[in-house]
Amino acid sequence: MSPELSYAYYPGCSGLSTSKDYEISTRAVCRALGIKLQEIPDWSCCGSTPAHTVDHVFSAALSARNLSLAEQMGSDTVITPCPSCLTNLKVAAHRMEQEPAFQQEVNRHLQEPCVNTVQVKSVLQALIQDLGPEAIAKQVEKPLSGLKIAPYYGCIMNRPPEVMDFDDPENPVAMDEILRGLGAEVLPYPLKVECCGASYGVARKDVVMQLSGKLLDLADSLGADAIATACPLCQMNLDLRQDQINAALKRSFRLPVFYYTQLMGLAFGLEEKDLLLNKLNVPAGPALAKMQQAAEAAAEQDAQTKEQ
Protein backbone atom coordinates (compact mmCIF):
# COMPACT_ATOMS: atom_id res chain seq x y z
CA MET A 1 0.00 0.00 0.00
CA SER A 2 1.10 3.56 -0.74
CA PRO A 3 2.25 5.76 2.16
CA GLU A 4 -0.65 6.92 4.26
CA LEU A 5 -2.68 9.72 2.73
CA SER A 6 -3.46 12.49 5.18
CA TYR A 7 -5.27 15.77 4.59
CA ALA A 8 -6.63 18.80 6.36
CA TYR A 9 -10.38 18.38 6.08
CA TYR A 10 -13.02 21.06 5.56
CA PRO A 11 -16.49 19.50 6.04
CA GLY A 12 -18.62 22.54 5.13
CA CYS A 13 -21.72 23.71 7.01
CA SER A 14 -24.30 21.56 5.24
CA GLY A 15 -22.36 18.48 6.37
CA LEU A 16 -23.54 19.22 9.90
CA SER A 17 -27.14 19.48 8.76
CA THR A 18 -28.85 18.76 5.43
CA SER A 19 -26.00 16.71 3.98
CA LYS A 20 -25.05 14.78 7.10
CA ASP A 21 -25.35 11.61 5.00
CA TYR A 22 -22.65 12.92 2.64
CA GLU A 23 -20.43 13.88 5.56
CA ILE A 24 -20.81 10.58 7.43
CA SER A 25 -20.36 8.44 4.31
CA THR A 26 -17.34 10.48 3.18
CA ARG A 27 -15.64 9.95 6.52
CA ALA A 28 -16.53 6.24 6.57
CA VAL A 29 -15.25 5.63 3.05
CA CYS A 30 -11.99 7.47 3.76
CA ARG A 31 -11.56 5.44 6.95
CA ALA A 32 -12.10 2.20 5.02
CA LEU A 33 -9.50 3.29 2.47
CA GLY A 34 -6.95 4.31 5.09
CA ILE A 35 -7.17 8.04 4.28
CA LYS A 36 -6.63 10.26 7.30
CA LEU A 37 -8.84 13.35 7.58
CA GLN A 38 -7.77 16.00 10.07
CA GLU A 39 -10.64 18.41 10.54
CA ILE A 40 -9.54 22.04 10.46
CA PRO A 41 -10.04 23.20 14.06
CA ASP A 42 -12.77 25.81 14.45
CA TRP A 43 -13.32 26.14 10.68
CA SER A 44 -15.88 28.72 9.60
CA CYS A 45 -18.33 29.06 6.70
CA CYS A 46 -16.85 29.83 3.25
CA GLY A 47 -19.76 32.20 2.59
CA SER A 48 -20.96 30.02 -0.27
CA THR A 49 -22.84 31.80 -3.09
CA PRO A 50 -24.34 34.61 -0.96
CA ALA A 51 -20.87 35.95 -0.07
CA HIS A 52 -19.44 36.23 -3.57
CA THR A 53 -22.61 37.90 -4.83
CA VAL A 54 -21.89 40.75 -2.40
CA ASP A 55 -18.15 41.36 -2.66
CA HIS A 56 -15.11 39.39 -3.79
CA VAL A 57 -12.72 40.50 -1.04
CA PHE A 58 -15.37 39.59 1.52
CA SER A 59 -15.89 36.14 0.00
CA ALA A 60 -12.14 35.50 -0.27
CA ALA A 61 -11.57 36.62 3.34
CA LEU A 62 -14.17 34.16 4.65
CA SER A 63 -12.41 31.38 2.72
CA ALA A 64 -8.89 32.55 3.52
CA ARG A 65 -9.53 32.34 7.26
CA ASN A 66 -9.89 28.59 6.75
CA LEU A 67 -6.87 28.32 4.45
CA SER A 68 -4.88 30.12 7.11
CA LEU A 69 -6.07 27.69 9.79
CA ALA A 70 -5.01 24.78 7.55
CA GLU A 71 -1.57 26.38 7.19
CA GLN A 72 -1.29 26.64 10.95
CA MET A 73 -1.94 22.88 11.14
CA GLY A 74 1.17 22.42 9.00
CA SER A 75 -0.89 20.84 6.27
CA ASP A 76 -0.09 21.18 2.56
CA THR A 77 -3.47 20.06 1.21
CA VAL A 78 -7.04 20.62 2.30
CA ILE A 79 -9.87 18.54 0.91
CA THR A 80 -13.61 19.11 1.03
CA PRO A 81 -16.58 17.07 -0.15
CA CYS A 82 -18.71 20.14 -1.04
CA PRO A 83 -18.29 21.75 -4.50
CA SER A 84 -19.53 25.13 -3.26
CA CYS A 85 -16.91 25.21 -0.48
CA LEU A 86 -14.37 23.91 -2.99
CA THR A 87 -15.09 26.71 -5.44
CA ASN A 88 -14.87 29.44 -2.84
CA LEU A 89 -11.64 28.12 -1.33
CA LYS A 90 -10.09 27.61 -4.77
CA VAL A 91 -11.20 30.96 -6.19
CA ALA A 92 -9.76 32.72 -3.14
CA ALA A 93 -6.44 30.85 -3.36
CA HIS A 94 -6.24 31.31 -7.14
CA ARG A 95 -6.87 35.04 -7.07
CA MET A 96 -4.50 35.63 -4.16
CA GLU A 97 -1.83 33.81 -6.15
CA GLN A 98 -2.50 35.80 -9.33
CA GLU A 99 -2.84 39.20 -7.64
CA PRO A 100 -0.55 39.99 -4.69
CA ALA A 101 -2.49 43.23 -4.06
CA PHE A 102 -5.68 41.21 -3.68
CA GLN A 103 -3.98 38.91 -1.16
CA GLN A 104 -2.80 41.93 0.82
CA GLU A 105 -6.30 43.36 0.82
CA VAL A 106 -7.79 40.03 1.98
CA ASN A 107 -5.20 39.67 4.73
CA ARG A 108 -6.00 43.13 6.03
CA HIS A 109 -9.31 41.66 7.25
CA LEU A 110 -7.93 38.50 8.86
CA GLN A 111 -6.63 37.92 12.36
CA GLU A 112 -3.99 35.49 11.06
CA PRO A 113 -2.83 36.29 7.53
CA CYS A 114 -3.08 33.64 4.84
CA VAL A 115 0.28 32.85 3.24
CA ASN A 116 -1.53 30.83 0.56
CA THR A 117 0.60 27.71 0.61
CA VAL A 118 -2.17 25.13 0.89
CA GLN A 119 -3.47 23.24 -2.11
CA VAL A 120 -7.26 22.77 -2.26
CA LYS A 121 -8.88 19.64 -3.68
CA SER A 122 -12.22 17.91 -3.65
CA VAL A 123 -12.45 14.58 -1.83
CA LEU A 124 -13.28 13.13 -5.26
CA GLN A 125 -10.01 14.45 -6.71
CA ALA A 126 -8.02 13.02 -3.79
CA LEU A 127 -9.72 9.65 -4.21
CA ILE A 128 -9.15 9.35 -7.93
CA GLN A 129 -5.73 11.02 -8.26
CA ASP A 130 -3.94 10.40 -4.98
CA LEU A 131 -5.38 7.02 -4.07
CA GLY A 132 -6.36 5.76 -7.52
CA PRO A 133 -9.24 3.70 -8.89
CA GLU A 134 -7.50 0.33 -8.34
CA ALA A 135 -7.20 0.82 -4.58
CA ILE A 136 -10.89 1.73 -4.47
CA ALA A 137 -12.00 -1.25 -6.57
CA LYS A 138 -9.94 -3.53 -4.32
CA GLN A 139 -12.12 -2.56 -1.37
CA VAL A 140 -15.35 -3.73 -3.04
CA GLU A 141 -17.10 -6.58 -1.23
CA LYS A 142 -20.60 -6.24 -2.65
CA PRO A 143 -20.41 -5.08 -6.26
CA LEU A 144 -23.22 -2.82 -7.44
CA SER A 145 -23.80 -5.06 -10.48
CA GLY A 146 -26.96 -4.33 -12.37
CA LEU A 147 -27.41 -0.83 -10.94
CA LYS A 148 -27.75 1.71 -13.74
CA ILE A 149 -26.49 5.09 -12.62
CA ALA A 150 -26.63 8.56 -14.13
CA PRO A 151 -23.47 10.33 -12.89
CA TYR A 152 -24.24 13.98 -12.13
CA TYR A 153 -21.35 16.24 -11.15
CA GLY A 154 -23.09 19.58 -10.81
CA CYS A 155 -21.96 22.81 -12.41
CA ILE A 156 -18.98 24.03 -10.41
CA MET A 157 -16.91 21.01 -9.47
CA ASN A 158 -14.88 21.37 -12.67
CA ARG A 159 -15.60 24.88 -13.90
CA PRO A 160 -14.02 27.17 -14.77
CA PRO A 161 -11.13 24.84 -15.69
CA GLU A 162 -8.39 27.46 -15.08
CA VAL A 163 -9.39 27.61 -11.42
CA MET A 164 -10.73 24.15 -10.67
CA ASP A 165 -7.91 22.41 -12.54
CA PHE A 166 -9.41 18.93 -12.33
CA ASP A 167 -10.98 16.53 -14.81
CA ASP A 168 -12.77 17.64 -17.98
CA PRO A 169 -14.97 20.75 -17.66
CA GLU A 170 -17.58 19.47 -20.12
CA ASN A 171 -17.37 15.73 -19.62
CA PRO A 172 -15.84 14.88 -16.24
CA VAL A 173 -15.20 11.18 -15.67
CA ALA A 174 -13.71 10.82 -12.16
CA MET A 175 -16.97 9.72 -10.56
CA ASP A 176 -17.81 7.49 -13.57
CA GLU A 177 -14.53 5.69 -13.06
CA ILE A 178 -15.15 5.15 -9.35
CA LEU A 179 -18.72 3.94 -9.89
CA ARG A 180 -17.62 1.56 -12.64
CA GLY A 181 -15.01 0.17 -10.27
CA LEU A 182 -17.83 -0.52 -7.81
CA GLY A 183 -19.45 -2.73 -10.45
CA ALA A 184 -22.26 -0.34 -11.40
CA GLU A 185 -23.35 0.37 -14.93
CA VAL A 186 -22.56 4.03 -15.59
CA LEU A 187 -24.81 5.59 -18.21
CA PRO A 188 -23.61 8.26 -20.61
CA TYR A 189 -25.33 11.30 -19.11
CA PRO A 190 -24.99 14.42 -21.27
CA LEU A 191 -26.17 16.85 -18.55
CA LYS A 192 -23.33 15.95 -16.16
CA VAL A 193 -22.36 19.58 -15.54
CA GLU A 194 -25.66 21.38 -16.21
CA CYS A 195 -26.87 23.53 -13.29
CA CYS A 196 -29.67 22.12 -11.09
CA GLY A 197 -31.01 25.54 -10.05
CA ALA A 198 -28.58 25.83 -7.15
CA SER A 199 -29.71 27.87 -4.16
CA TYR A 200 -32.80 29.25 -5.92
CA GLY A 201 -34.89 26.44 -4.45
CA VAL A 202 -36.04 28.70 -1.65
CA ALA A 203 -36.43 32.09 -3.33
CA ARG A 204 -37.31 31.02 -6.91
CA LYS A 205 -38.59 27.48 -6.64
CA ASP A 206 -39.98 27.65 -10.20
CA VAL A 207 -36.42 27.83 -11.54
CA VAL A 208 -35.33 24.70 -9.70
CA MET A 209 -38.46 22.84 -10.79
CA GLN A 210 -37.51 23.40 -14.45
CA LEU A 211 -33.76 22.83 -14.21
CA SER A 212 -33.77 19.88 -11.82
CA GLY A 213 -36.81 18.52 -13.67
CA LYS A 214 -34.75 18.43 -16.86
CA LEU A 215 -32.00 16.48 -15.07
CA LEU A 216 -34.46 13.93 -13.67
CA ASP A 217 -36.19 13.64 -17.04
CA LEU A 218 -32.96 12.80 -18.83
CA ALA A 219 -31.85 10.27 -16.20
CA ASP A 220 -35.28 8.66 -16.31
CA SER A 221 -35.44 8.50 -20.09
CA LEU A 222 -31.99 6.87 -20.19
CA GLY A 223 -33.34 4.10 -17.97
CA ALA A 224 -31.34 5.03 -14.87
CA ASP A 225 -32.18 3.29 -11.59
CA ALA A 226 -30.56 6.11 -9.65
CA ILE A 227 -28.54 9.30 -9.87
CA ALA A 228 -25.15 9.70 -8.20
CA THR A 229 -24.04 13.16 -7.16
CA ALA A 230 -21.15 14.85 -5.38
CA CYS A 231 -22.91 18.05 -4.28
CA PRO A 232 -25.17 18.72 -1.26
CA LEU A 233 -27.22 21.33 -3.06
CA CYS A 234 -27.74 19.19 -6.18
CA GLN A 235 -28.73 16.28 -3.98
CA MET A 236 -31.25 18.39 -2.10
CA ASN A 237 -32.82 19.79 -5.26
CA LEU A 238 -33.07 16.43 -6.98
CA ASP A 239 -34.10 14.32 -3.99
CA LEU A 240 -35.88 16.43 -1.38
CA ARG A 241 -37.64 18.48 -4.06
CA GLN A 242 -38.47 15.53 -6.33
CA ASP A 243 -42.10 15.43 -5.15
CA GLN A 244 -42.42 19.17 -5.75
CA ILE A 245 -40.96 18.70 -9.22
CA ASN A 246 -43.43 15.91 -9.93
CA ALA A 247 -46.30 18.15 -8.86
CA ALA A 248 -45.03 21.16 -10.83
CA LEU A 249 -44.28 19.28 -14.04
CA LYS A 250 -47.01 16.62 -13.73
CA ARG A 251 -44.49 13.81 -13.75
CA SER A 252 -43.97 10.77 -11.54
CA PHE A 253 -40.21 10.41 -11.12
CA ARG A 254 -39.07 8.01 -8.38
CA LEU A 255 -35.31 8.23 -8.77
CA PRO A 256 -33.14 7.83 -5.68
CA VAL A 257 -30.30 10.36 -5.62
CA PHE A 258 -27.24 9.00 -3.83
CA TYR A 259 -24.04 10.69 -2.84
CA TYR A 260 -21.32 8.77 -4.66
CA THR A 261 -19.73 8.14 -1.25
CA GLN A 262 -22.88 6.32 -0.11
CA LEU A 263 -22.57 4.04 -3.13
CA MET A 264 -18.90 3.44 -2.37
CA GLY A 265 -19.76 2.54 1.22
CA LEU A 266 -22.53 0.26 0.06
CA ALA A 267 -20.15 -1.61 -2.24
CA PHE A 268 -17.52 -1.74 0.53
CA GLY A 269 -20.10 -3.53 2.70
CA LEU A 270 -20.33 -0.72 5.27
CA GLU A 271 -23.27 -0.55 7.64
CA GLU A 272 -26.26 1.79 7.54
CA LYS A 273 -24.79 3.95 10.32
CA ASP A 274 -21.97 4.79 7.92
CA LEU A 275 -24.23 5.30 4.91
CA LEU A 276 -27.38 6.96 6.28
CA LEU A 277 -29.41 5.81 3.29
CA ASN A 278 -32.49 6.38 5.44
CA LYS A 279 -31.93 10.13 4.99
CA LEU A 280 -32.87 9.94 1.32
CA ASN A 281 -36.31 11.29 0.55
CA VAL A 282 -36.87 9.00 -2.44
CA PRO A 283 -36.21 5.59 -0.89
CA ALA A 284 -33.25 3.61 -2.18
CA GLY A 285 -34.99 0.28 -1.49
CA PRO A 286 -36.51 -0.50 -4.91
CA ALA A 287 -33.32 0.31 -6.83
CA LEU A 288 -31.23 -1.79 -4.44
CA ALA A 289 -33.75 -4.66 -4.57
CA LYS A 290 -33.53 -4.63 -8.35
CA MET A 291 -29.77 -4.76 -8.10
CA GLN A 292 -30.03 -7.69 -5.67
CA GLN A 293 -32.32 -9.56 -8.06
CA ALA A 294 -29.94 -9.00 -10.94
CA ALA A 295 -27.06 -10.30 -8.82
CA GLU A 296 -29.02 -13.41 -7.81
CA ALA A 297 -30.07 -14.09 -11.40
CA ALA A 298 -26.46 -13.78 -12.50
CA ALA A 299 -25.29 -16.12 -9.74
CA GLU A 300 -27.93 -18.66 -10.72
CA GLN A 301 -26.91 -18.51 -14.35
CA ASP A 302 -23.31 -18.91 -13.26
CA ALA A 303 -24.19 -22.02 -11.25
CA GLN A 304 -26.11 -23.49 -14.21
CA THR A 305 -23.22 -22.92 -16.56
CA LYS A 306 -20.91 -24.72 -14.13
CA GLU A 307 -23.29 -27.70 -13.87
CA GLN A 308 -23.38 -28.20 -17.62
Next chain:
Amino acid sequence: MDVLKLDSGYDAAFVEAVMNESGQDPFACYQCGNCTAGCPYTFVYDLPVHQIMRLLQAGHKGRILQSHSLWLCATCESCTTRCPNNIDVARIMDVLRHMAGREGMITEKQVKQFNDSFLDSVKKHGRVFEFGTLVKYIARSGRFWSDADLGPKVMRKGKIAPRPHDIKGKDEVARIFHSVLGDGKK
Protein backbone atom coordinates in the same frame (compact mmCIF):
# COMPACT_ATOMS: atom_id res chain seq x y z
CA MET B 1 -39.41 44.85 -29.02
CA ASP B 2 -36.93 47.06 -27.18
CA VAL B 3 -35.03 49.43 -29.42
CA LEU B 4 -31.73 50.54 -27.92
CA LYS B 5 -29.69 53.40 -29.27
CA LEU B 6 -26.18 52.09 -28.96
CA ASP B 7 -24.57 55.32 -30.14
CA SER B 8 -25.77 57.35 -27.18
CA GLY B 9 -25.90 57.02 -23.42
CA TYR B 10 -22.36 55.69 -23.05
CA ASP B 11 -21.38 55.85 -19.37
CA ALA B 12 -17.59 55.76 -19.44
CA ALA B 13 -17.16 55.74 -15.66
CA PHE B 14 -19.45 52.74 -15.40
CA VAL B 15 -17.58 50.73 -18.04
CA GLU B 16 -14.26 51.57 -16.45
CA ALA B 17 -15.51 50.52 -13.02
CA VAL B 18 -16.74 47.18 -14.37
CA MET B 19 -13.39 46.60 -16.08
CA ASN B 20 -11.47 47.47 -12.92
CA GLU B 21 -13.58 45.44 -10.54
CA SER B 22 -13.81 42.38 -12.78
CA GLY B 23 -10.36 42.51 -14.36
CA GLN B 24 -12.07 41.65 -17.65
CA ASP B 25 -12.19 43.31 -21.05
CA PRO B 26 -15.80 43.32 -22.25
CA PHE B 27 -14.68 44.64 -25.64
CA ALA B 28 -13.12 41.26 -26.40
CA CYS B 29 -16.68 39.99 -26.83
CA TYR B 30 -17.68 39.54 -30.50
CA GLN B 31 -21.26 38.50 -29.76
CA CYS B 32 -21.01 34.87 -30.82
CA GLY B 33 -23.79 34.01 -28.36
CA ASN B 34 -22.06 30.95 -26.92
CA CYS B 35 -22.66 32.20 -23.38
CA THR B 36 -26.39 32.52 -23.94
CA ALA B 37 -26.58 29.20 -25.78
CA GLY B 38 -25.14 27.39 -22.76
CA CYS B 39 -26.81 29.45 -20.04
CA PRO B 40 -29.39 27.32 -18.19
CA TYR B 41 -31.10 30.49 -16.91
CA THR B 42 -31.94 32.18 -20.22
CA PHE B 43 -35.53 30.99 -19.84
CA VAL B 44 -36.04 33.26 -16.83
CA TYR B 45 -33.72 36.12 -17.85
CA ASP B 46 -35.17 39.40 -19.11
CA LEU B 47 -31.82 40.05 -20.81
CA PRO B 48 -29.85 37.07 -22.09
CA VAL B 49 -26.22 37.22 -21.02
CA HIS B 50 -24.76 38.06 -24.46
CA GLN B 51 -27.07 41.11 -24.58
CA ILE B 52 -25.77 42.20 -21.19
CA MET B 53 -22.28 42.00 -22.66
CA ARG B 54 -23.37 44.12 -25.66
CA LEU B 55 -25.08 46.68 -23.43
CA LEU B 56 -21.92 46.82 -21.36
CA GLN B 57 -19.90 47.62 -24.48
CA ALA B 58 -22.44 50.37 -25.18
CA GLY B 59 -22.11 51.61 -21.59
CA HIS B 60 -25.84 51.41 -20.83
CA LYS B 61 -25.59 51.27 -17.07
CA GLY B 62 -29.25 51.78 -16.23
CA ARG B 63 -30.65 49.06 -18.46
CA ILE B 64 -28.08 46.57 -17.13
CA LEU B 65 -28.42 47.33 -13.44
CA GLN B 66 -32.20 47.13 -13.52
CA SER B 67 -32.25 43.73 -15.17
CA HIS B 68 -33.59 40.68 -13.37
CA SER B 69 -30.92 38.52 -14.98
CA LEU B 70 -28.23 39.81 -12.60
CA TRP B 71 -30.11 38.36 -9.65
CA LEU B 72 -30.97 35.10 -11.37
CA CYS B 73 -27.45 34.16 -12.46
CA ALA B 74 -26.31 31.24 -10.31
CA THR B 75 -22.62 31.56 -11.24
CA CYS B 76 -22.71 28.07 -12.75
CA GLU B 77 -19.66 29.08 -14.83
CA SER B 78 -21.03 27.75 -18.11
CA CYS B 79 -20.54 31.12 -19.89
CA THR B 80 -17.02 31.58 -18.52
CA THR B 81 -16.02 28.04 -19.44
CA ARG B 82 -17.33 28.32 -23.01
CA CYS B 83 -16.34 31.88 -23.97
CA PRO B 84 -14.01 31.61 -27.00
CA ASN B 85 -12.35 34.90 -25.99
CA ASN B 86 -11.64 33.76 -22.44
CA ILE B 87 -13.80 36.44 -20.85
CA ASP B 88 -14.79 35.52 -17.31
CA VAL B 89 -18.41 36.38 -18.01
CA ALA B 90 -19.68 35.01 -14.69
CA ARG B 91 -17.29 37.33 -12.88
CA ILE B 92 -18.63 40.28 -14.84
CA MET B 93 -22.17 39.24 -13.89
CA ASP B 94 -21.09 39.03 -10.25
CA VAL B 95 -19.51 42.50 -10.38
CA LEU B 96 -22.63 43.95 -12.03
CA ARG B 97 -24.69 42.41 -9.25
CA HIS B 98 -22.38 44.00 -6.65
CA MET B 99 -22.98 47.36 -8.32
CA ALA B 100 -26.74 46.89 -8.53
CA GLY B 101 -26.75 45.94 -4.84
CA ARG B 102 -24.71 49.00 -3.88
CA GLU B 103 -27.14 51.23 -5.79
CA GLY B 104 -30.14 49.54 -4.21
CA MET B 105 -31.41 48.22 -7.56
CA ILE B 106 -32.61 44.83 -6.44
CA THR B 107 -35.00 43.37 -8.96
CA GLU B 108 -35.36 39.93 -7.35
CA LYS B 109 -36.09 40.82 -3.74
CA GLN B 110 -36.55 37.26 -2.53
CA VAL B 111 -33.18 36.19 -3.88
CA LYS B 112 -31.52 39.03 -1.98
CA GLN B 113 -33.57 38.28 1.14
CA PHE B 114 -32.43 34.67 1.06
CA ASN B 115 -28.78 35.64 0.59
CA ASP B 116 -29.01 38.19 3.42
CA SER B 117 -30.61 35.65 5.75
CA PHE B 118 -27.81 33.21 4.96
CA LEU B 119 -25.09 35.77 5.64
CA ASP B 120 -26.74 37.00 8.84
CA SER B 121 -26.52 33.45 10.10
CA VAL B 122 -22.82 33.14 9.22
CA LYS B 123 -22.12 36.46 10.92
CA LYS B 124 -23.89 35.33 14.07
CA HIS B 125 -22.62 31.76 14.41
CA GLY B 126 -19.47 31.56 12.27
CA ARG B 127 -21.12 28.74 10.32
CA VAL B 128 -24.42 28.87 8.53
CA PHE B 129 -27.31 27.53 10.58
CA GLU B 130 -29.65 26.32 7.85
CA PHE B 131 -32.80 26.09 9.90
CA GLY B 132 -32.31 29.60 11.32
CA THR B 133 -31.61 30.92 7.82
CA LEU B 134 -34.93 29.54 6.58
CA VAL B 135 -36.88 30.92 9.53
CA LYS B 136 -35.35 34.34 8.99
CA TYR B 137 -36.00 34.22 5.25
CA ILE B 138 -39.64 33.28 5.80
CA ALA B 139 -40.05 36.11 8.30
CA ARG B 140 -38.43 38.58 5.89
CA SER B 141 -40.23 37.50 2.75
CA GLY B 142 -43.56 36.51 4.28
CA ARG B 143 -43.50 33.37 2.13
CA PHE B 144 -44.87 30.92 4.66
CA TRP B 145 -46.26 28.26 2.37
CA SER B 146 -43.81 27.92 -0.47
CA ASP B 147 -41.89 25.02 1.09
CA ALA B 148 -44.34 23.99 3.82
CA ASP B 149 -44.52 20.49 2.30
CA LEU B 150 -40.80 19.96 2.95
CA GLY B 151 -41.12 20.59 6.69
CA PRO B 152 -42.46 17.15 7.69
CA LYS B 153 -40.02 15.36 5.31
CA VAL B 154 -37.04 17.15 6.74
CA MET B 155 -38.15 16.78 10.36
CA ARG B 156 -39.12 13.14 10.13
CA LYS B 157 -35.73 12.21 8.76
CA GLY B 158 -33.71 14.55 10.94
CA LYS B 159 -32.41 16.07 7.70
CA ILE B 160 -31.75 19.51 9.15
CA ALA B 161 -29.86 20.35 12.33
CA PRO B 162 -32.25 21.91 14.87
CA ARG B 163 -29.50 23.89 16.62
CA PRO B 164 -26.65 26.12 15.39
CA HIS B 165 -23.00 25.08 15.66
CA ASP B 166 -21.39 28.21 17.02
CA ILE B 167 -17.63 28.32 16.58
CA LYS B 168 -15.11 29.76 19.01
CA GLY B 169 -13.90 32.26 16.43
CA LYS B 170 -17.34 33.60 15.59
CA ASP B 171 -16.34 37.13 16.62
CA GLU B 172 -13.40 36.90 14.26
CA VAL B 173 -15.82 35.99 11.45
CA ALA B 174 -18.17 38.83 12.42
CA ARG B 175 -15.17 41.17 12.25
CA ILE B 176 -14.62 40.16 8.60
CA PHE B 177 -18.20 41.29 7.91
CA HIS B 178 -17.70 44.65 9.61
CA SER B 179 -14.22 45.19 8.30
CA VAL B 180 -14.95 44.50 4.59
CA LEU B 181 -18.56 45.55 4.28
CA GLY B 182 -18.86 48.17 6.98
CA ASP B 183 -21.69 48.10 9.46
CA GLY B 184 -25.13 47.27 8.27
CA LYS B 185 -24.20 47.08 4.60
CA LYS B 186 -24.49 43.91 2.65
